[in-house]
Amino acid sequence: MPVVSIEHVGQHVGAEVTIRGWLYNLRESGKLLFPIFRDGTGIIQGVVSQKEHAGAFNAAKGLTQESSVIVTGTVRAEARAPGGFELHVSGVEVVQRVPESKPFPIQLKEHGVDFLLDQRHLWIRTPRQAAILRIRAEAERAARNFMDSQDYTLTDAPIFTPAACEGTTTLFEVDYIDDQKAYLTQSGQLYVEATAAALGKVYCFGPTFRAEKSKTRRHLTEFWMLEPEAAYAHLEDMMVLGEGLVSAVVQSVVKNRARELEMVKRDVSKLENIKPPFPRIMYDEAIKVLQKNGNPAKWGDDFGGDEETIISKEFDKPVIIHRYPAAMKAFYMATDEARPELSLSFDMIAPEGYGEIIGGGERLSSYETVVERLRKDNLPEESFQWYLDLRRYGSVPHAGFGLGLERTVAWICGTEHIREVIPFPRMLYRVYP
RNA sequence: UCCCCGGUAGCUCAAUGGUAGAGCAUUCGGCUGUUAACCGAAGGGUUGCUAGUUCGAAUCUAGCCCGGGGAGCCA
Numbered sequence: 001m002p003v004v005s006i007e008h009v010g011q012h013v014g015a016e017v018t019i020r021g022w023l024y025n026l027r028e029s030g031k032l033l034f035p036i037f038r039d040g041t042g043i044i045q046g047v048v049s050q051k052e053h054a055g056a057f058n059a060a061k062g063l064t065q066e067s068s069v070i071v072t073g074t075v076r077a078e079a080r081a082p083g084g085f086e087l088h089v090s091g092v093e094v095v096q097r098v099p100e101s102k103p104f105p106i107q108l109k110e111h112g113v114d115f116l117l118d119q120r121h122l123w124i125r126t127p128r129q130a131a132i133l134r135i136r137a138e139a140e141r142a143a144r145n146f147m148d149s150q151d152y153t154l155t156d157a158p159i160f161t162p163a164a165c166e167g168t169t170t171l172f173e174v175d176y177i178d179d180q181k182a183y184l185t186q187s188g189q190l191y192v193e194a195t196a197a198a199l200g201k202v203y204c205f206g207p208t209f210r211a212e213k214s215k216t217r218r219h220l221t222e223f224w225m226l227e228p229e230a231a232y233a234h235l236e237d238m239m240v241l242g243e244g245l246v247s248a249v250v251q252s253v254v255k256n257r258a259r260e261l262e263m264v265k266r267d268v269s270k271l272e273n274i275k276p277p278f279p280r281i282m283y284d285e286a287i288k289v290l291q292k293n294g295n296p297a298k299w300g301d302d303f304g305g306d307e308e309t310i311i312s313k314e315f316d317k318p319v320i321i322h323r324y325p326a327a328m329k330a331f332y333m334a335t336d337e338a339r340p341e342l343s344l345s346f347d348m349i350a351p352e353g354y355g356e357i358i359g360g361g362e363r364l365s366s367y368e369t370v371v372e373r374l375r376k377d378n379l380p381e382e383s384f385q386w387y388l389d390l391r392r393y394g395s396v397p398h399a400g401f402g403l404g405l406e407r408t409v410a411w412i413c414g415t416e417h418i419r420e421v422i423p424f425p426r427m428l429y430r431v432y433p
Numbered sequence: 434u435c436c437c438c439g440g441u442a443g444c445u446c447a448a449u450g451g452u453a454g455a456g457c458a459u460u461c462g463g464c465u466g467u468u469a470a471c472c473g474a475a476g477g478g479u480u481g482c483u484a485g486u487u488c489g490a491a492u493c494u495a496g497c498c499c500g501g502g503g504a505g506c507c508a
Contacts, residue, residue: 029467031465032467033466034466042453047467051465105444110444210506215501215504224508302506304505305503347508
């Protein structure tokens with residue numbers, strides 16, 4: 001008897017199959033039982049008749065939620081069943097029965113955020129959470145495929161680092177061997193600048209850490225970033241690469257994860273439209289847009305969540321804002337020679353208030369300027385000697401950006417908070433489970 | 434770090450100064466087409482902690498602890 005996954009059960013109508021999974025829910029109606037099974041790929045309702053299969057009936061009757069089961073039965077097309085297919089159950093083998101004294105804590109009803117996050121290891125079993133994690137996986141695969149197709153080479157960056165990439169206040173310090181200190185990486189960027197000089201076009205993709213005391217729906221202390229970097233590339237190249245990457249990810253999810261998007265009740269029409277080119281405005285224009293909308297922003301201000309939302313509402317695609325004032329960007333950002341008060345930087349703001357999903361730009365290539373900026377930002381020069389070597393030995397113009405995976409996936413899924421789109425979110429004051 | 438909101442049964446919530454309640458979950462009983470099934474019954478509480486006001490506090494006051502949303506900062 002073939003073991004089939006629930007997502008493929010429609011190919012076996014009329015046949016007897018085996019499903020291995022868990023009891024998601026059980027409804028009883030006298031001498032008929034309606035168990036709902038899940039196996040990680042989907043859910044299917046079973047029907048068990050006491051008259052026809054007394055053994056299966058007795059095994060399933062009173063069975064507790066999330067007990068693990070191996071079920072055999074005949075697949076029928078059935079309009080009355082959720083999903084359109086139903087399993088007429090002839091055999092039930094209980095692998096492990098959840099004890100009645102300590103039932104599965106997550107019910108098919110509403111729960112509070114605190115409770116669900118404490119139960120995250122079990123919460124991910126519910127259909128909505130499982131769908132979100134599948135969409136995340138598709139987004140990661142699509143992102144890698146796109147970068148590979150553009151001839152970028154994956155060069156992973158270290159997680160232990162000797163010092164800050166960006167601000168020094170948000171570093172996680174860890175005890176390294178023999179009383180040394182190390183820090184969890186905030187960004188792989190400095191390292192991909194090195195591998196770009198070795199391999200030309202590169203990217204890294206992995207977790208990054210920020211000890212920011214931020215409590216918002218857009219923040220995690222541990223999040224994943226995809227960071228391309230290319231030698232001899234300029235700002236324009238990166239804006240084109242960024243919109244290509246985001247479009248490829250969105251379209252791949254729309255194409256390959258339609259069922260999951262339906263499960264999370266996403267309005268897919270808003271995603272189908274996400275194709276290049278994306279609207280681009282200069283920082284100067286963005287300030288004007290804000291002022292037009294009654295926001296008190298003035299030239300030189302950085303944008304917070306409110307400002308990003310106002311600007312993104314003007315467009316139905318992600319919007320690229322470029323050439324921010326140099327003063328508000330990191331020490332490695334290149335300046336615009338036409339207007340030295342501006343940096344050759346850009347951010348991409350997602351629609352619908354999901355905030356900044358990309359930040360990047362062209363890097364400083366002159367040794368003297370990097371040293372000057374390091375001193376200005378009070379960064380420890382001795383920790384950056386290797387980085388300065390990149391400006392000593394064949395320095396070239398180069399550019400790159402960082403894409404925040406969780407914000408991108410949260411936007412694609414339309415979730416309330418980005419904590420839902422990573423299997424085990426790490427947040428301010430929460431590292432369990 | 435700052436501002437706002439919250440903490441009552443395993444879960445979601447009600448009870449605004451006078452005997453702590455409901456739905457779900459659990460247990461027992463009923464039901465041959467259920468859709469977070471339904472119907473009947475039972476068990477289940479140190480109202481986050483500490484102090485205070487009061488004849489009397491889940492309720493009012495103060496401090497603390499925990500959580501949520503936001504600001505700053507960022508992807």
